[in-house]
Amino acid sequence: MTNGETKPPTSSQASKTISIGLAWCLAWGSDEKPQVDIAVLQQMREALQVGKQVPEKVRSYVEQVQKLDKLDYPKTLEALKTLQADNQTLWNAKIGLAYGGATKIKQYVFEAPKLQDIRGASALLDRINLIDLPAFFHGEESERFEQCQQFPEYCQQVRDDWLELEQNFQGLSQALIPELIIYSTGGNILAFCPVAYVQVLADAIEKRYTHETLIANSCAVGQPFRFLELKFGLLKNPIDQTPWLEWYRENANHYLVEASFGKATENLTNQFKERKSFNELVRQLAVRFNQRRSGDDRFSSERSSRRYPPMFEAHPYGRRDTNEKRSAVRQIDSLPNQPWFSDVEARKRISGQKAKRDNQNTSWYDANTRHWLGWEPGEFQSWVTRYERFLGKHPALSAQYNPQNRQLQENKKEARSLREIGNASQGFVAYIYADGNSMGQYIQTIKTAEAYKAFSEAVSIATEHAVYYALAEHLAPHRLHGLEDPDNKHRNGDWIHPFEILTIGGDDVMLMVPANKALAIAKTLSEQFENLLMAQNSEFSEPQQFSRESLKVIHRYHPANAAKPIACQLSMSAGVLITAQDTPIYYAEDLTNQLLKSAKKHAKKLKKEYGYLGGTIDFLVMKAVTMLSSQVSEFRKSGLEFGERPKLKLYSAPYTLHEIGGLLETAEALKQAEFPRSQLYQIRDLLQRGKRTAMLNYRYFWSRLSNKDAKAELKEKFEDAWCQAKTNDGNLVPWSFVTPTEEERRSPDYVPTYETIWRELIDLYPFIDEVTARSESETSASLEV
Numbered sequence: 001m002t003n004g005e006t007k008p009p010t011s012s013q014a015s016k017t018i019s020i021g022l023a024w025c026l027a028w029g030s031d032e033k034p035q036v037d038i039a040v041l042q043q044m045r046e047a048l049q050v051g052k053q054v055p056e057k058v059r060s061y062v063e064q065v066q067k068l069d070k071l072d073y074p075k076t077l078e079a080l081k082t083l084q085a086d087n088q089t090l091w092n093a094k095i096g097l098a099y100g101g102a103t104k105i106k107q108y109v110f111e112a113p114k115l116q117d118i119r120g121a122s123a124l125l126d127r128i129n130l131i132d133l134p135a136f137f138h139g140e141e142s143e144r145f146e147q148c149q150q151f152p153e154y155c156q157q158v159r160d161d162w163l164e165l166e167q168n169f170q171g172l173s174q175a176l177i178p179e180l181i182i183y184s185t186g187g188n189i190l191a192f193c194p195v196a197y198v199q200v201l202a203d204a205i206e207k208r209y210t211h212e213t214l215i216a217n218s219c220a221v222g223q224p225f226r227f228l229e230l231k232f233g234l235l236k237n238p239i240d241q242t243p244w245l246e247w248y249r250e251n252a253n254h255y256l257v258e259a260s261f262g263k264a265t266e267n268l269t270n271q272f273k274e275r276k277s278f279n280e281l282v283r284q285l286a287v288r289f290n291q292r293r294s295g296d297d298r299f300s301s302e303r304s305s306r307r308y309p310p311m312f313e314a315h316p317y318g319r320r321d322t323n324e325k326r327s328a329v330r331q332i333d334s335l336p337n338q339p340w341f342s343d344v345e346a347r348k349r350i351s352g353q354k355a356k357r358d359n360q361n362t363s364w365y366d367a368n369t370r371h372w373l374g375w376e377p378g379e380f381q382s383w384v385t386r387y388e389r390f391l392g393k394h395p396a397l398s399a400q401y402n403p404q405n406r407q408l409q410e411n412k413k414e415a416r417s418l419r420e421i422g423n424a425s426q427g428f429v430a431y432i433y434a435d436g437n438s439m440g441q442y443i444q445t446i447k448t449a450e451a452y453k454a455f456s457e458a459v460s461i462a463t464e465h466a467v468y469y470a471l472a473e474h475l476a477p478h479r480l481h482g483l484e485d486p487d488n489k490h491r492n493g494d495w496i497h498p499f500e501i502l503t504i505g506g507d508d509v510m511l512m513v514p515a516n517k518a519l520a521i522a523k524t525l526s527e528q529f530e531n532l533l534m535a536q537n538s539e540f541s542e543p544q545q546f547s548r549e550s551l552k553v554i555h556r557y558h559p560a561n562a563a564k565p566i567a568c569q570l571s572m573s574a575g576v577l578i579t580a581q582d583t584p585i586y587y588a589e590d591l592t593n594q595l596l597k598s599a600k601k602h603a604k605k606l607k608k609e610y611g612y613l614g615g616t617i618d619f620l621v622m623k624a625v626t627m628l629s630s631q632v633s634e635f636r637k638s639g640l641e642f643g644e645r646p647k648l649k650l651y652s653a654p655y656t657l658h659e660i661g662g663l664l665e666t667a668e669a670l671k672q673a674e675f676p677r678s679q680l681y682q683i684r685d686l687l688q689r690g691k692r693t694a695m696l697n698y699r700y701f702w703s704r705l706s707n708k709d710a711k712a713e714l715k716e717k718f719e720d721a722w723c724q725a726k727t728n729d730g731n732l733v734p735w736s737f738v739t740p741t742e743e744e745r746r747s748p749d750y751v752p753t754y755e756t757i758w759r760e761l762i763d764l765y766p767f768i769d770e771v772t773a774r775s776e777s778e779t780s781a782s783l784e785v
Contacts, residue, residue: 015450017144019065020048021179021192025095026061026227028194032171045177064090068231073273077244084228084239091239093227096198099285100205100220101129101188103293106593108216110586112323115417115500117345118585120352122503122510123380124213125187127351129505131379132158132208133189134181136201142178144457151379158378162211169204172197182449183456186506190282190452198222199303212375214344215312219293221285230449233280248272262444277447312344321345330372334364336487343373355380356414383501384414390468401472413496417488421512422581424478424498425767428623429581430518431592434525434574436463436507437603437615442570456506458536459570464504466528466572467511471499473524474517507572515578516767519619522574523660526615530568542569542613550610553739556652557662557721567613573599573654576619578767583622594632595620602654609741618654621763640759642688649738649755650687662721667761669717671768673710675701683734684762691735691754698734698758722757734758 024045029035036057044058054062068090074080084091102108102125109121130147131139135155139148148155159173175194182190193201202220209218229235236242245268251257252264252271261275297303314320314327321328321342328340341349350365354377370376391398399405415421422429436459446452478498483489500512507529513521533540544567551559575595577588599618606612622628628635640650655663670680679701687694705711723733738753 015069016048017179018182018448018450018453019062019069020045021177021181022065022068022095022227022230023048023058023062024177024179025192025194026064026093027058028175030094030195032175032196034175034194038174045179064093064227068227071231073232075245075269077240077242077246080232080235080242080244081240084235087228090227094195094224095227095230096193096195096201096222096224097190097281097285098193098198098201098205098220098222099188099190099282099289100202101186101218102209103217103219105187105216106589108213109502110589111325112345112348113584113586114322115585116352117323117348118352119355119500119502120348120350121213121216123355123382124347124351125209125216126503126505127378127380128209128212129184129187129189131155132212133205134178134184135159136163136173136204137176137178137181137191138173139178139181144178144181145184147381150381154379162208163204166204166207169200172200172204176201182453183460185456185460186508188506190285192449193222195224198224203303212347212378214347217293219289221288221292223285223288225281229281230278233276233278234284244276245269245272274445274447278449278452279444279446282452312342330369332364332369335361343375346373347375347377350377351380355382356416357382357385358414358416382414383504384497386464387468387471387497387501390465391472394472397469397472401475402477404477413494415496415498415500416491418500418512418581418585419483419485419488420480420491420496421498421500421514423480423483425514425516427581428515428578428767430513430515431577431579431588432509432511432513432518432522432525432574433589433592433596434509434511434522434572435596435600436529437571437573437600438607438613439507439570454537458533458540459507462529462532462536463507463509463572465532466525467501467504467509469528470521470524471513474520475499475513478514507570509574518576518578519617519660519664519764522576522617522619523657523664526572526574526617526657529572530570530615533570534566534568540568540570541566543567544611544613546610546612552726554606554610554612555656555658556736557659557666562656562658564614569613571603571613571615573603573616574618575599576617578619578621578763580623591620591622591628591632598632599654605741606656612656615657616654617657617660619760620653621760643690644751646691646752646754648687648691648735649753650759652736652755652757652760662717663757663760663764666717666721666757667764667768669710669713670761670765673705673714674707675705677765680762680765684759687734687756687758691732694734694756695732 024041027034027036027041027044034041040055040057044054044062046052047054048062067087071083071087074083105125109118109125112118112121130145131151131154134145134148135158138155138159139145140152140155143149163169163173175197180192182192184191189205191201199222202222205220206218209216226235234242248257248261249268252261252268258264261271265271291298312326314325319328319340320326321344322339323345326342326344328342330346331338331340332346346365346369350362353362365377391401418429419427439459443452443455446455475498477495480488480491480494480496483492498514502510502512509525511521544564546554546563548560551563555562573596575592575598577592577595579588595618599616602618603612603614603616606616620628620632630638636649636651642648683694683698683701686697702711702714705714719731719733723731723736725732726737726739732754734756735754736756738755740750740753744750
């Protein structure tokens with residue numbers, strides 16, 4: 001790891017932190033008031049942090065935590081009964097576990113069409129998850145919660161002015177400490193708490209989302225568990241009714257058992273231990289979370305179904321806000337177009353402005369507006385602020401991103417709109433939506449709370465830093481020019497960060513970047529995610545061995561060059577949509593989400609068939625909003641596939657990361673070959689006339705190129721790299737044969753298929769000239785300076 005880079009906790013650090021939290025809960029007891037004086041509890045906590053001896057009054061509770069960790073896993077039901085009889089204290093002791101977070105996030109974030117409101121909604125959810133909820137636990141006292149440490153006074157305010165003043169939550173903050181949080185990333189929180197407060201904590205989590213956003217959906221559940229269950233999973237009372245290893249060996253192949261434990265493997269004992277552990281407690285809470293979210297309150301009868309449901313009615317004849325969603329309650333004369341705001345929209349707008357450090361246009365949120373809303377926006381730390389801090393710790397990356405060392409910090413210029421991002425790429429922007437692969441499968445193998453904590457923080461850090469690496473490697477500060485809109489033409493000449501980070505949560509990433517850098521950024525993001533995970537923990541690494549034939553199927557571009565001796569068990573796939581800057585955001589988001597699902601589906605197929613563990617990318621270039629009015633898959637099937645035997649596909653997406661790199665190299669070679677643009681489009685149009693006609697025309701136009709060096713490079717980077725025949729030394733340029741899987745080959749409906757990357761190369765052609773170099777506008781602007 002590079003010096004100055006935030007590191008996830010080691011397994012020993014995670015174990016130490018969790019042990020402190022468990023000892024705190026045991027020493028607190030089962031009542032609302034602690035059975036030991038709080039001062040003694042704090043002394044115990046401080047002693048455990050520095051490795052000193054704990055007070056005598058609470059020493060037994062620390063010993064119980066240590067004893068649980070040392071217990072051997074019983075191999076028979078009889079051994080389990082004996083273990084319970086020998087550890088009655090651990091059997092009778094209980095501890096609370098709560099799980100919750102926001103739901104239907106996209107419905108809340110993307111309900112508004114304007115980027116300012118979308119940005120504000122995302123920032124508000126991020127603040128609740130990363131600052132407000134950890135503030136319940138005094139997160140500013142722990143280095144784990146960096147954003148809480150940035151705003152200690154605000155965290156104190158959350159507890160004093162909200163949590164403690166709420167009648168239902170009084171006393172909760174005293175019962176919570178930072179060590180109780182297992183994770184609080186990705187829009188969810190999982191945390192221990194004293195058993196008497198488990199339902200109170202769940203209610204507080206739900207209400208905080210509703211109190212701050214008014215309409216965002218949230219859900220939280222909590223349940224007390226026996227202390228022994230933290231290591232051995234759910235146990236029945238009497239304990240001899242618990243299905244144990246003997247039962248599992250007899251019923252491992254039953255379909256209901258497989259639904260819970262997974263498909264039986266050779267090592268049934270290890271498979272049973274993976275499920276019958278702390279993992280089973282988390283899965284139970286996840287199930288009850290989904291039940292409560294759906295309105296099923298059978299397991300939380302002591303709580304109202306969805307304790308604080310959002311409800312806003314709009315009068316049919318009343319004035320509505322600018323989104324026409326809810327009744328407007330105030331007009332803001334100081335903003336452009338004098339918009340009418342509902343209280344929901346006002347919160348989003350001011351949150352977005354504070355997150356963007358837009359201090360010049362926030363005067364509308366004055367004392368009258370604060371009184372009208374009865375709400376303070378609180379503190380926000382923008383992702384760009386975190387990005388700048390990251391660059392400060394990595395001088396080499398900072399020099400790569402900002403070689404002229406322009407002082408952006410002084411003005412803190414950030415892109416305010418998609419037009420400003422598109423200004424760096426001919427008026428086109430790209431949406432990148434990335435998500436981790438195989439996360440659920442890997443989580444099912446985690447056995448302890450300590451491992452959950454370490455895994456969560458490792459993934460969170462790797463995801464965030466991978467984004468920063470990708471942005472620093474492929475972007476540069478951009479000088480705005482040619483803006484003509486009244487609301488931003490005054491910003492011509494300003495230097496900005498030409499990107500928008502909507503959210504980074506867990507293993508999810510949503511970015512908006514200049515179109516000409518989109519695929520390179522997505523590729524680097526996915527690669528760095530794997531590299532950073534393996535650098536943090538060798539347990540994520542796994543040897544990879546592929547046969548030559550398998551490599552040819554996995555990677556269609558120079559497969560021999562893509563072999564990896566070591567790969568990461570976890571990878572990242574991405575959907576990339578390149579589109580005009582004025583494309584409606586809700587429409588672009590939907591298409592990007594479809595592309596992500598397509599990429600993940602491809603990754604899942606390659607893993608199942610060939611053991612490939614790497615990332616994948618699917619992309620689409622949409623130059624007009626009317627280009628696509630249906631699902632991406634339907635558009636491709638109906639418009640880009642034709643023929644019966646063989647079937648021809650005018651696209652090759654999705655791609656592996658290695659193939660995306662090859663696609664960009666081929667695009668550069670195509671540009672350097674100086675193909676007349678009319679011929680490029682003519683070859684594209686002739687693809688629909690059949691395989692042989694397209695091959696003949698490509699050969700004709702290629703032979704007429706005057707630049708011999710360019711012809712040779714195009715042959716190397718396109719023909720030899722993508723279009724080699726499978727059974728001889730020839731090639732099928734501009735086609736390639738799609739190798740079927742064994743299952744497809746055996747199917748009676750199998751049809752030989754050929755595909756081509758030519759159409760996608762033409763779609764990328766307008767953005768090719770700046771694939772590797774810094775943008776021309778940035779270069780010319782630097783000469784002016």
